Amino acid sequence: MxxxxxxxxxxxxxxxxxxxxxxxxxxxxxxxxxxxxxxxxxxxxxxxxxxxxxxxxxxxxxxxxxxxxxxxxxxxxxxxxxxxxxxxxxxxxxxxxxxxxxxxxxxxxxxxxxxxxxxxxxxxxxxxxxxxxxxxxxxxxxxxxxxxxxxxxxxxxxxxGAPANGEGALACGTAAREMVAKLLPAGPVYVGVAVGSREARKNWPLHRFGELALALASRGRVPVLLLGPQEASSLEEIRNTIPQAIALDFMQIRPEPAIGVFDAAIAVIERLRLVVANDGGLGHLAGAVARPVVSLFGPTDPRRWAPMAPALAVVRAQDHGGDGMDAIPMEPVLAAVETLLRQ
Known part of the structure; x- marks a missing residue:
């Protein structure tokens, strides 16, 4: 070099x-x-x-x-x-x-x-x-x-003229990390669930996320809903559909304005063992925080847009008989989660 x-x-x-x-x-x-x-x-x-x-x-x-x-x-x-x-x-x-x-x-x-x-x-x-x-x-x-x-x-x-070394992770501030440690204390296996994205066509159906959260809870995992500005208009529906999960709204969990929304999101992701996400910003953010990601794809191409994560499992609608996100059943997503957790 x-x-x-x-x-x-x-x-x-x-x-x-x-x-x-x-x-x-x-x-x-x-x-x-x-x-x-x-x-x-x-x-x-x-x-x-x-x-x-x-x-x-x-x-x-x-x-x-x-x-x-x-x-x-x-x-x-x-x-x-x-x-x-x-x-x-x-x-x-x-x-x-x-x-x-x-x-x-x-x-x-x-x-x-x-x-x-x-x-x-x-x-x-x-x-x-x-x-x-x-x-x-x-x-x-x-x-x-x-x-x-x-x-x-x-x-x-x-x-x-040499192989790349792009390893590294985004890190939050101390105040955000201490805040989230109280919300997600050490011990449980936390699995992040990011239900949204910028485009509705890229979103796995909400009831499937609910099925996944129920299955994770039955296995002793603790699902954590990752909620940002894009989910603001449907918070009640999300919480009602996925009652088993800890719901963390990045806009609401901050006790003081000095902790930014982005800092809160990074701090939460740091506490998770992995994240399940649609093709959207939170999946990419999880990878940038060096967390494993189960990434769900339908109308977009994971060969082009999959997160850069230390460990990645992609579940594609096309492998289950369709192009829309509703073609993805819950079981292969759960299997991908368990595989990454074992690693």
Whole structure:
């Protein structure tokens, strides 16, 4: 790894080591950013001491929810720069950026990549086009991964010329951790249940979550409902359908405003043995907190969007005779939970 770094520095000249590293992204929700965290950690470990800029064409959750937790990795976040917009705004946004030592472009539109290569001042440029065309180096593989997180991680591997090490976990503050320790005291095996997502079509039916919670409770597990803003309009229905679970509403469990909603969510997930989730932000967050995840998929593709978790079991509707989430029975989800718990 060190030889790769030294070679890049020689090619860029004496000043290249002081220039920031750029990560270019499109529009990003919470899950999109979390999928790229292993890439970010790998870059930070591989090029220590170099400031990293996170530059988004549009809005990014890196500028909002995640910023306080990644200050040691990302020195500057630039949302809505226009670098993925139409040509005049794209060129203007690129020209406003400083010179970089390395550029990691996670975008895939040929036009955006072409202009970035032409306009940006940099020493080395890495992009994940098909076959890594236009990239100054490619990883050991020729075919880019389908998965968004693995694809981003491959750019770090290309720069380092070595396998990636993206291990790590998001951590909450002490106050949040102490608060949740009182709500979920040590002893029981807590299993998180995240019933929602941003899109109703990606949600496993609520009554199936109820069946799962009942089965977990009968086996001595303690199901914990993970409730956020997206569940605010249906809290009563959720609680009535899944009465066996401890219901933790991240908006309500905080005794003081100093503990943020995101901090509360991370603190709760830290206390869980694993999380069962639809294809949504809480599943990705659980993986980023280094918890095993049972991930439920129907209309979306787990080969592209599955969480980056230390241990992962995917249950697909297509393996049970349908494309909709209602095709997934309770039994294979319970079996996946028990398998991960035994590990």
């Amino acid at each position: 060190q030889s790769s770094l030294s070679q890049i520095d020689r090619q860029g000249g004496e000043s290249s080591g002081s220039r920031p590293i750029a990560v270019l992204v499109e529009r990003e929700g919470l899950g999109d950013v979390l999928l790229k965290l292993p890439m970010l950690r790998t870059i930070a470990k591989g090029f220590p001491g170099r400031p990293i800029w996170w530059i988004a064409g549009f809005q990014t959750s890196m500028a909002d929810d995640l910023r306080p937790y990644l200050r040691d990795l990302v020195s500057e976040v630039r949302p809505s720069t226009g670098i993925s917009s139409r040509r005049p705004e794209m060129v203007r946004g690129l020209r406003e950026l400083p010179p970089f030592s390395l550029v990691f472009d996670t975008r895939t539109r040929w036009e955006s990549i072409g202009y970035a290569r032409h306009v940006l001042k940099r020493d080395r440029y890495y992009c994940c086009t098909p076959g890594y065309v236009g990239s100054d180096a490619r990883p050991s593989r020729f075919t880019r991964p389908r998965h968004i997180g693995a694809r981003a991680l491959s750019l770090a591997e290309a720069a380092l």
